[in-house]
Amino acid sequence: MGGVVVDALGESCPVPVIMLARAVAGVAVGTEVVVVSDDPGAALDIPVWCRMKNQTYLGEEPAPAGRRYRVRRAT
Amino acid sequence: MPRVYLDHASAAPWHPAALAATLHVATELPGDPARAHAEGRAARDLLEAARAAVAGALGAGAAGVAFTSGGTEAVHLAVRGVAASRPGRIVSSAVEHTAVHAAADATGAEHVLVGVDRLGRVDLDALAATLRGGAALVNLQHANHEVGTLQPVAEAAALCREAGALLHVDACQTAGRMPVDLAALGADLVSVSGAKFGAGRGIGALAWSPARASARCSPATSARGAAGRAWSTSPASPRWPRRCSRWAPGWRRRRRAATACAGACAAGWPRSPDVEVHGPDGVAAPHIVAASALYVEGQALLAELDRTGFAVHSGSSCATTSGEPSHVLVAMGALTHGHVRASLGPGVGEPEVDAFAAAVTAAVTTLRTRAGVAAG
Numbered sequence: 001m002g003g004v005v006v007d008a009l010g011e012s013c014p015v016p017v018i019m020l021a022r023a024v025a026g027v028a029v030g031t032e033v034v035v036v037s038d039d040p041g042a043a044l045d046i047p048v049w050c051r052m053k054n055q056t057y058l059g060e061e062p063a064p065a066g067r068r069y070r071v072r073r074a075t
Numbered sequence: 076m077p078r079v080y081l082d083h084a085s086a087a088p089w090h091p092a093a094l095a096a097t098l099h100v101a102t103e104l105p106g107d108p109a110r111a112h113a114e115g116r117a118a119r120d121l122l123e124a125a126r127a128a129v130a131g132a133l134g135a136g137a138a139g140v141a142f143t144s145g146g147t148e149a150v151h152l153a154v155r156g157v158a159a160s161r162p163g164r165i166v167s168s169a170v171e172h173t174a175v176h177a178a179a180d181a182t183g184a185e186h187v188l189v190g191v192d193r194l195g196r197v198d199l200d201a202l203a204a205t206l207r208g209g210a211a212l213v214n215l216q217h218a219n220h221e222v223g224t225l226q227p228v229a230e231a232a233a234l235c236r237e238a239g240a241l242l243h244v245d246a247c248q249t250a251g252r253m254p255v256d257l258a259a260l261g262a263d264l265v266s267v268s269g270a271k272f273g274a275g276r277g278i279g280a281l282a283w284s285p286a287r288a289s290a291r292c293s294p295a296t297s298a299r300g301a302a303g304r305a306w307s308t309s310p311a312s313p314r315w316p317r318r319c320s321r322w323a324p325g326w327r328r329r330r331r332a333a334t335a336c337a338g339a340c341a342a343g344w345p346r347s348p349d350v351e352v353h354g355p356d357g358v359a360a361p362h363i364v365a366a367s368a369l370y371v372e373g374q375a376l377l378a379e380l381d382r383t384g385f386a387v388h389s390g391s392s393c394a395t396t397s398g399e400p401s402h403v404l405v406a407m408g409a410l411t412h413g414h415v416r417a418s419l420g421p422g423v424g425e426p427e428v429d430a431f432a433a434a435v436t437a438a439v440t441t442l443r444t445r446a447g448v449a450a451g
Binding site: 013014015017018021022041044045047048049051052053 | 349351369370371372400404405408409410411412413446447448
């Protein structure tokens with residue numbers, strides 16, 4: 001299943017989380033959405049968003065710019 | 076509706092009795108309490124009456140109270156005073172006020188932070204494990220300043236006793252609102268702030284347990300050595316006694332009222348979709364209600380509420396724009412954006428609480444609409 005990548009570089013909180021919510025709403029259950037963000041707040045708030053919205057947080061990893069935050073749509 | 080002030084946890088309006096006592100000192104008691112003349116004796120008499128009143132209110136010995144310029148100085152006096160007389164590690168919960176962390180860091184001693192659960196309560200197992208490695212002092216707040224969570228102080232005190240560590244309880248958010256008693260808390264030192272509960276600006280106190288009034292934990296001893304006698308003979312301090320004696324009988328009634336208001340206030344939050352209310356039900360300080368709303372920026376929410384007539388505090392600062400997000404929210408694993416803290420006080424009743432709940436809902440909706448996001 002093809003994933004979706006959201007480029008949130010340069011955006012500060014809460015915009016990366018807003019972009020994530022929009023992207024997840026637009027994909028099928030089971031699809032992975034990756035947010036690329038250089039906002040330190042994303043590291044804190046993306047896992048919390050997943051908990052609040054019952055989505056699956058798969059973790060983060062380094063990216064050429066910022067970090068990649070991996071989420072799978074669960075519901 | 077006139078503006079609604081909901082930031083009593085930052086600074087509360089002066090209680091009329093505190094104002095009257097301060098005016099009395101300013102106009103009737105010109106003497107330095109350290110002097111032997113009649114004017115000095117009159118000031119000293121009131122100072123010592125104030126000390127006895129505060130000692131009585133906090134369960135300290137008559138000699139176990141030092142007046143300070145406020146909560147921050149009381150905290151520093153406690154932490155630095157103990158560190159100066161007892162070598163060893165300092166242990167603090169991760170959600171202590173910044174003043175506590177700063178004071179501990181300033182001592183140069185090893186400073187160990189202990190984590191908290193989702194509700195902001197210190198992890199007692201982690202505290203016990205940390206204490207097995209030895210500690211001179213543990214810092215644990217009575218109630219958290221950003222989310223209102225009451226800490227398991229008695230349980231922590233038992234662990235401290237077992238480990239031979241002193242326990243300093245920062246009671247800046249609870250003094251004047253709930254019983255704060257050294258013995259009941261099991262604390263060796265308690266720091267309080269007058270500004271938070273109407274005793275006036277520029278006044279605080281550090282109280283220590285009569286059982287621990289020996290040299291090994293007498294912070295005033297080292298403070299006197301470092302800074303002269305100003306710690307305990309501040310001429311500003313006589314403003315306190317009347318407030319203590321007059322407020323004490325009424326606190327239960329006020330606490331019931333505040334708890335009811337806080338409950339109503341919290342009940343209003345979920346009307347905004349995707350809002351997380353912080354802190355536990357029933358074991359939170361009665362005056363603090365806090366929540367975080369998804370998709371809105373905390374400072375923008377504060378500004379929107381300010382524009383519509385409500386003064387609140389936000390612990391959210393975007394790390395990219397105005398510094399670090401609240402270390403309290405980070406430690407709890409809570410949403411760090413969209414945080415708002417409402418803290419209640421005299422003059423905040425049901426109409427104000429209802430209006431605030433409606434205003435928060437409207438403000439969150441406005442900001443989400445502006446950002447082009449619908450919650451749900």
